[in-house]
Amino acid sequence: MIKILIVDDEKPICDLIDINLSAVGYRCKSVQDGLAAIDLIEKEPFDLILLDIMLPGADGFDIMEYIRPLQVPVIFITAKHDVRDKVKGLKLGAEDYLVKPFDVVELVARVEVVLRRFHKSENILRAGDVTVDMEARKVTKGERPIVLTNKEYGLLVLFIQNKNVALFKETLYEKVWKDEYIADSRTLELHVQRLRRKMGWESNLVAVYKVGYRLEID
Numbered sequence: 001m002i003k004i005l006i007v008d009d010e011k012p013i014c015d016l017i018d019i020n021l022s023a024v025g026y027r028c029k030s031v032q033d034g035l036a037a038i039d040l041i042e043k044e045p046f047d048l049i050l051l052d053i054m055l056p057g058a059d060g061f062d063i064m065e066y067i068r069p070l071q072v073p074v075i076f077i078t079a080k081h082d083v084r085d086k087v088k089g090l091k092l093g094a095e096d097y098l099v100k101p102f103d104v105v106e107l108v109a110r111v112e113v114v115l116r117r118f119h120k121s122e123n124i125l126r127a128g129d130v131t132v133d134m135e136a137r138k139v140t141k142g143e144r145p146i147v148l149t150n151k152e153y154g155l156l157v158l159f160i161q162n163k164n165v166a167l168f169k170e171t172l173y174e175k176v177w178k179d180e181y182i183a184d185s186r187t188l189e190l191h192v193q194r195l196r197r198k199m200g201w202e203s204n205l206v207a208v209y210k211v212g213y214r215l216e217i218d
Contacts, residue, residue: 001131002115002124003045006030007037007063008052008077013100017050017077020104021111025124025131034058038066046072048115050107051094053078053085064092073114077102125160127217130199132160141199151176152195159195159205159215169212 004026006014014030021028029044031037035057041049049067051074053060060076067074075096076089086097095114098107125132129142139146139156148156154176158167173181173188181188192213196205204217 001025001027001133002047004028004111005037005040005046005049007034007049007055007060008032009055010052013077016104017107020108023129024108025126025129026111032056034060034063037063041067041070041072047118048072048111049074050077050111051075053080053089061088061092064089064094068093073118075110075114077107125157127160127163127215128204130160132157146198148195148198149191151191152198155191155195156199159213163215163217166208166211166214172212 002025004021006017006028008014008017008030009032011030011032014032018028018030029040029046031040032055034055037049037051037055038058049072051060051063051067053076055063060078064074074094075098076086076094077098077100078085078089079100081099089097095117096110098110123133123135125134130146131140132138133140134157137153139148139153155172158172158175169188170181173179177187192205196202199205201215201217205213205215208214
């Protein structure tokens with residue numbers, strides 16, 4: 001699972017970011033002090049660091065100098081909106097710079113972009129509280145592991161990769177079963193029903209009239 005370190009001297013902001021990133025499947029830790037952040041970075045590996053600039057102990061620019069040789073991507077999150085601060089942060093090696101107050105939806109989107117850029121999320125799929133680790137072929141819903149058959153797993157991956165898009169029955173069958181779809185077969189329908197039940201997606205995985213199915217989820 002992707003691990004993210006949040007470094008901000010305001011605990012409510014750390015908690016807000018933690019709640020929203022955890023909701024989409026990331027594992028977070030947070031600290032409110034610059035020196036404590038450096039100590040934690042020495043002890044644990046992280047896939048991404050969200051870093052404030054104005055911190056007690058050591059400021060974000062000082063911490064960035066320490067992080068840079070580790071090649072861990074950093075996004076600055078700060079109230080400092082002067083363009084000179086932004087330029088300095090980016091020149092120090094930060095991947096992005098987000099000014100407070102920010103929309104958490106935008107933050108999540110920027111996190112995903114940076115992780116994709118560093119190829120740290122290419123084997124992880126998420127939909128709501130569902131996470132699919134494609135390398136380990138492991139599916140979890142919240143903290144609970146979900147056991148799927150090979151065909152159910154194949155359908156799940158397709159639905160998550162195409163969230164909110166209607167997929168034709170023929171496409172689903174051909175990609176998962178590697179065979180031509182037979183119109184009067186109930187095989188696909190039965191597998192979708194089982195997948196709905198196992199994932200708790202009775203209202204999310206919907207049938208689209210004369211087309212197929214669509215996963216409706218944020």
